[in-house]
Amino acid sequence: MMFSIAIRNMLRQRRRSLLTATAIMFGTGLLTIGIAWQQGVLQGMLGKAAAMAGHVRIVTADFAKKEQLFPIAENIADTGPVVKAVAELPGVRGVYPRLQLPATMTVGEDIGEVFGLVTGAPLEFYTEVLDLDRNIAQGRMMADDKEAVIGLTLAEELGAKLGDEVIALGQTQDGSISPIKVTIVGLYDMGGGNVNKMAYVTLEKARWMADIPDGATEVVVFCADRDDAEAVAAAAGALPATAGLEVKAWSQREPWAGMLQLQNTIQTIIVLVIVIISSLVVLNTMMMSVLERTAEIGVMRAMGLRRWQTLSLFVTEALVIASVGGLGGAVIGAAGGLYLQKTGINVGSAVDKLPAAFPIATTVYADFELEQLFWSLVLGFVMAVVGSLLPALRASAIQPVEAMRSRR
């Protein structure tokens, strides 16, 4: 009967119940969309970051200390044994030596002012991991050491087009000036922003430029499952071939370790803010209900309604409203999440100025999962319980003699 009373009380003040349900509906819907969006941003960044930096990265300890300065001299002189040993570990999908070399880029005769990052890696890295071949906007993939594929943004900054020759002026590992000349055969678009500012050449070309014939500044490892990165890193770190080298999973390296923590904090704040705001609306409407029904509660208390029964009466009412609002919110959240997953949002120039360590594409897509919907619904019920608890406690504290004094 208490459940029946709760439902009828909900229908009794339809507008107020609708307002409460709407608050929970928007709370639940916003949570679903917000979490899906944030997951999308993170997954997008991680996906790009993993493609660019590897699930696990192996470098020399000195390179790790000074990597912001691109210390070419701190390289792994012979990457062959490392690649061979790590490739045999379970859960490893691919192992690639890679060089990232800072260079001044020039098209034509004038010495350029455009700073770029020349990346050299095996062609399989570009096709199997980076999907560079599928992101060529103009032209084709490079076929030999004389060719390069560069990003649209870099091409725009250089004023370069397909077929142009680019001179990249870098350094060898001993500090000597080292230019390379390559022909642009492809322009890639991997989502805009700083993701499109790389110049990709063959591993051999980059090795020649840095004068590291058999080595690389880093060896990047890709796992079958990104979540296994830390376990693979531990296994790779224990190999004799990596002795003296730093082997770390992406989640153990900055900025990702910090980013993950930041992401969790931001997500917690978003959840708390939405839950608190929605709970306040529930609290407000439920408190009005309690005040209006003080005499009625007093009568029921006089008839023997226990405190816990009074408490449960109001919490049940809020939960019934939360069920209605939560279902509405689930529909809104799922629709919004799926829409953003399909179309994404163009964040435009907002991400262009970010450093290369934050490879966010211009268009960010949500990452909607049913699990997010489930947790949003759970939080919808949390909003209802949190919001109704204070009014319910107040109702349960009503003394019948006080409540009925005004309505004898």
Add this chain to the structure above:
Amino acid sequence: MPVICQLKSVRKDYPMGDLTVTALRDVSVEIHAGEFTVFSGPSGSGKSTALNLIGCLDRPSAGSVMLEGRDVATLGDEALGAVRARRIGFIFQSFNLIPVLTAYENVELALRLAGVKDGRDARVKKALNDVGLGEYLDRRPAQLSGGQQQRVAIARALVKQPAIVIADEPTANLDSTNGAAILAIMKEMNTRAGVTFLFSTHDPDVVAQARRIVTLHDGLLVNDTSRPRAS
């Protein structure tokens, strides 16, 4: 008849800021089973306070309140609630039915709160039949007249077969015809089923029907008159 309820040297104080207002002063009274008693007196005389104490809605500042041999003044909130649910019926001036429940459900609620599980349906229907509302089981309070609502309230108070029924100004919100009808029903319940009724009222018709009149003034019991039972 046995004593069903007893106030022993009861005092009730209400703090009002820095002041203390004493609503009852050293009141002692015994209520016997089957009585039809009116607590009368002007406003502020303490009659409602006395009924609240007997009805386990409040506790005395001093003295004791015995109900069926047990001092209820010492009970906690939950225990008092249980006593109210099982042993006391209330009839209020404003009827105070639960607006979202039908007449049937309003009466049934009293049984549920009293923890009655068996034979609820028959008891509810009988209680409503006894007050002449057997045809109005599915009506909500808003679909009933004031007199009909008060009859539902009587059925709700009586359905659990309480030790005592407390009626606080039960006819005050009714016209004279309905008031007389309600009074007649309660009188009949008292005579036929031996239900103990305690009233607080200003209504001379109610006072005229009472077999015992307890008069309070400024918190003091000033008169206690009994009339012989009419044959």
